[in-house]
Amino acid sequence: MYLEIVSPEATLFSGEVTSVAVPGVNGDFEMLNNHAPIVSLLKEGVVKISGNIELAEVVQDKFTKGEKDTTLLKINSGTIEMKDNKVIVLAD
Numbered sequence: 001m002y003l004e005i006v007s008p009e010a011t012l013f014s015g016e017v018t019s020v021a022v023p024g025v026n027g028d029f030e031m032l033n034n035h036a037p038i039v040s041l042l043k044e045g046v047v048k049i050s051g052n053i054e055l056a057e058v059v060q061d062k063f064t065k066g067e068k069d070t071t072l073l074k075i076n077s078g079t080i081e082m083k084d085n086k087v088i089v090l091a092d
Contacts (some may be wrong), residue, residue: 001033001086012059017051020087022080031082042078047089
């Protein structure tokens with residue numbers, strides 16, 4: 001599936017991923033390929049991106065590496081939309 005993470009300053013990441021887990025206001029949840037359409041608010045926490053991703057050098061300091069092929073991004077709040085195997089995260 002395709003993931004795009006956008007902050008007020010810039011697009012932090014866009015590319016193919018295996019899965020993405022986010023801190024929803026009603027609890028953490030994870031989306032895989034062919035997930036049902038969803039729109040949700042996000043709370044402070046960590047976005048966990050699974051897959052072999054490459055980050056632009058200018059945004060690498062915003063991300064940390066997790067276990068195996070997991071990349072982490074700390075957010076304060078945001079919104080997520082999943083539709084037709086495209087995930088858009090508007091992160092603050």
